[in-house]
Amino acid sequence: MDAMAMGNYGMYVWSCFGITLAVILISDVRARLRHKQVYREIEVRIKALEERK
């Protein structure tokens, strides 16, 4: 419980660590989703062009 309380600064300390973790996770997920989206769009376009040939 002492570790959670952080000498009455628990709310400040844990919120900082929580926000940091959330922002890093969101940055990673957004980067992965963007890559998948771009890859998929290019894949669809190229395969459509190949089928037309």
Place this chain on the structure above:
Amino acid sequence: MWKWFHKLASPPHFYRLAATLIPWLAVPGLMLIAYGAYAGLFVAPEDYQQGDAFRIIYVHVPSAYLSMMAYMFMAFGGAIGLIWRMKLAHAVGAAAAPIGAAFTFLALVTGSIWGRPMWGTWWEWGDPRLTSELILLFLYFGYMALRSSIDDTAKADKASAVLALVGVVNVVIVHYSVEWWSSLHQGQTLFKEGGPAMDASMLYPLLAMILGFTLVFGALLARRIRTEVLYRERRTRWVREMILSPEGGK
């Protein structure tokens, strides 16, 4: 040297190299962050003045340092792109912007949360470090808005590179503001004359966090550069061949 540099700047080579690099950056980075967070939160003793609130530095300092480093990536990418017309350099700048904005946001939010119990205020408009860091966030937003407002990638690269280079002045101001002006923000702790002003029990977790954050930044940057390269090269033969190959190139 130049041969290696040219090979590195080749989009297909870098696309594949980045895929290999990502786990080698991310895994040690996350391990260092796990160690740094554990040691910073539970092993390091409390500060004699700030008590346990000082532990916020373990996320604030790496975020603040990366907020400036990401900007320098953007500016160097812009400069190299403008001078040597290297397409990959502009891709690095474009990829660094959202990551830099995220770390600047973190530096501002964690700094503000730390300021409440220590200074008695969430924000102080008159403080040069706080205000210049906020301007840095606006520079990132401006850079990204400028890029997305121009459809022609080559024109967007040039315009955003100029903006990134002009904004370097603000990075210098962020860094030296605590030395040039009177500031609520504390001065240099790590890189001061005579060595760091911290006990080893507090310092080592902080160094682990800085290195861990840097490696994770590298992994995020590599992932975003891959996407930029893929988008910019979408009409090239190597992308077509890669996508049609049985292995793909995700």
